[in-house]
Structures are given as C-alpha cells and as structure tokens.
Amino acid sequence: MTKSTENALHDCETQMHQPSVINQISELRKHLSNIRRQSKTIALVPTMGALHQGHLSLIQTAHQHADCVVASIFVNPTQFGVGEDFDSYPRTEQEDIEKLASEGVDCIFIPSAKEMYPTGFCSSVDLQGPARELETSHRPHFFSGVATVVTKLLLSVMPDTAIFGEKDYQQLQVIKQFTRDLNIPVKIIGAPTLRETDGLAMSSRNAYLSPAERKIAAQLYAQLVNCEADLSKNQSWQEVQRKAITNLTQIGFEVDYLELRDSQTLNLPIIGNQRRLLVAAKLGKTRLIDNIHIPAAS
Ligand code: PAF
Numbered sequence: 001m002t003k004s005t006e007n008a009l010h011d012c013e014t015q016m017h018q019p020s021v022i023n024q025i026s027e028l029r030k031h032l033s034n035i036r037r038q039s040k041t042i043a044l045v046p047t048m049g050a051l052h053q054g055h056l057s058l059i060q061t062a063h064q065h066a067d068c069v070v071a072s073i074f075v076n077p078t079q080f081g082v083g084e085d086f087d088s089y090p091r092t093e094q095e096d097i098e099k100l101a102s103e104g105v106d107c108i109f110i111p112s113a114k115e116m117y118p119t120g121f122c123s124s125v126d127l128q129g130p131a132r133e134l135e136t137s138h139r140p141h142f143f144s145g146v147a148t149v150v151t152k153l154l155l156s157v158m159p160d161t162a163i164f165g166e167k168d169y170q171q172l173q174v175i176k177q178f179t180r181d182l183n184i185p186v187k188i189i190g191a192p193t194l195r196e197t198d199g200l201a202m203s204s205r206n207a208y209l210s211p212a213e214r215k216i217a218a219q220l221y222a223q224l225v226n227c228e229a230d231l232s233k234n235q236s237w238q239e240v241q242r243k244a245i246t247n248l249t250q251i252g253f254e255v256d257y258l259e260l261r262d263s264q265t266l267n268l269p270i271i272g273n274q275r276r277l278l279v280a281a282k283l284g285k286t287r288l289i290d291n292i293h294i295p296a297a298s
Contacts, residue, residue, distance in 0.1 A: 025111065041066040044070050044162040047096075072111075078145035131143040135289075160186065176190075193290075198218035206286075208285060209286050217288060231294060257280055278290075
C-alpha cells in the first residue's frame with residue numbers, strides 16, 4: 001500500500017461519523033432536543049438488531065426523508081409469546097453499531113428491558129382493524145407488544161417520520177392505523193422488501209435455517225410469484241391457494257396461512273382491487289413470512 005493510499009484510508013476512517021449511542025430515554029430526549037433546536041428533521045428506524053442489508057436499506061430511505069437518522073435496537077420481550085425465540089433471537093450489538101455508523105446514522109438508542117418496562121409497567125395498546133387474523137391467529141400477543149413498544153419509541157424520539165419494512169406488511173398496516181387513530185404526529189413510511197438472489201426475503205431469522213432448509217426457503221417467494229401468475233390468468237383464488245399450499249407442504253413447509261387480502265385494511269372482501277398476498281409458514285423450527293402486491297384483476 002502506498003503512503004498516500006494509507007493516508008487516504010486513515011482520513012476516511014477518522015472522518016467516519018461516530019453515532020451517539022444512548023441507553024436512556026431522558027438522555028435521548030436531551031440529545032434530540034438539541035438537534036431539533038437546529039431546525040433539523042428526524043427519522044426513526046426501529047429495529048431488533050441482527051442487522052442485515054434489508055435494515056440498512058431502511059436507514060438509506062430514512063436519510064431521504066430527514067436531516068438526522070435515529071435507529072433503535074431493542075429485542076422487545078412483549079412481542080414474543082411463550083415458547084417463541086426471544087432467548088435465541090440473534091444479538092449482534094457491536095456489529096450492528098458498526099453497520100449503523102457506516103450508514104451515517106446520527107444516534108443509536110439501545111435501551112435495556114428495564115428502561116422500556118420499569119417495575120410496575122402495566123399498559124398496552126389495544127388493536128383491532130388490520131391487526132385481526134393473519135399473524136394474530138398464530139401469535140395473539142404479537143401486535144399488542146409491537147404497538148406498545150413502537151408507541152414508546154415514537155414518544156421518546158418524536159420523529160417526523162418513521163420507516164418500517166414491507167416485509168412485515170401486516171405490522172406496517174397496524175402501525176399506520178394506530179398512529180393515525182392515536183394522533184401520534186409522525187409520518188409512517190413503508191420501504192420495499194430486500195431479497196436474496198434466489199428471492200428469499202431478507203430476515204434476521206434466516207440465520208436459523210440449516211443449509212438444506214435455506215435451499216428450500218426460496219420456494220416461499222417462488223410460490224407467491226406462481227400465485228400471482230395464476231391469478232393473472234383469472235384462475236379462482238380458492239384453486240390457486242389450494243395448489244400453493246399443497247406445493248409448499250410437499251417440500252416441507254407447514255403453512256400457517258396464505259391469504260389474499262385488501263392491501264390496506266387487510267380485510268375481506270377486497271375493496272377497489274388493491275390486493276396483497278401474505279404468507280407465513282414454518283420450515284423446521286424457523287417461521288418465515290413474506291408478501292407481495294397483486295396487481296388489479298383485469
Ligand atoms: O419489525 C421489527 O423489527 C419489530 O417488530 C419492531 C418494529 C422493531 C418492534 O419491536
């Protein structure tokens with residue numbers, strides 16, 4: 001390496017922006033009020049860590065919408081049920097901080113469970129509408145846990161915008177609905193799902209898949225795409241659904257649901273042709289979810 005390359009690299013390293021890492025809500029509020037005093041806008045990207053390229057694309061979207069980007073890392077216990085993967089959920093805090101620093105995040109909020117749920121904590125957000133059925137039929141505790149923690153994060157950061165991935169499509173619709181219903185002054189932005197080259201949606205939980213399961217996992221998306229093709233040929237939804245569930249079951253998936261819903265309300269019947277196809281299925285011990293937009297029926 002020449003001296004000038006070495007110097008350039010050194011300059012680059014020393015110039016890399018180091019985000020503030022904050023563990024307490026009071027300190028976070030103080031830090032952000034200084035930023036707001038400079039008339040800067042703030043975007044929040046809530047995460048549970050174990051960051052992959054999909055999360056980093058949310059950060060990139062956040063930069064397009066605000067002057068200052070805050071990311072949170074918190075594996076939220078209240079959205080996991082008994083027997084789910086709270087204990088084994090991947091925790092990679094140091095790597096996450098480095099990834100967020102290289103994406104130019106200004107501030108990383110990493111609260112403890114005690115900070116978010118101090119002794120005596122006993123409130124939660126109650127949901128209906130898009131929270132009904134789908135995930136809720138299989139994980140009844142899930143959206144109340146998500147909505148409660150997201151409310152606390154939004155009220156701690158008070159961002160202008162908050163970014164959530166479309167990979168968790170029902171979660172995105174639930175968050176849009178309750179922030180609107182509760183008059184939380186934030187714009188919720190959905191960002192597209194990032195996929196591996198074989199189509200598997202990026203997810204922290206993909207790390208649980210064995211090499212053999214990883215090869216099969218891409219079929220989840222492939223079946224969604226097949227459904228879209230069959231629907232475009234005007235095949236009946238019941239027939240398309242039956243075929244896709246049979247295909248997935250034959251290759252080793254245990255399908256929780258495969259549903260075609262109204263893309264905003266997630267209800268049936270579908271109003272105005274805006275459709276979303278959503279799937280959740282287990283492969284061994286790993287539960288995967290995915291969804292795609294289905295164009296209007298001709
Ligand atoms: O999508 C997630 O990672 C989580 O559900 C969220 C929104 C960070 C809340 O814990």
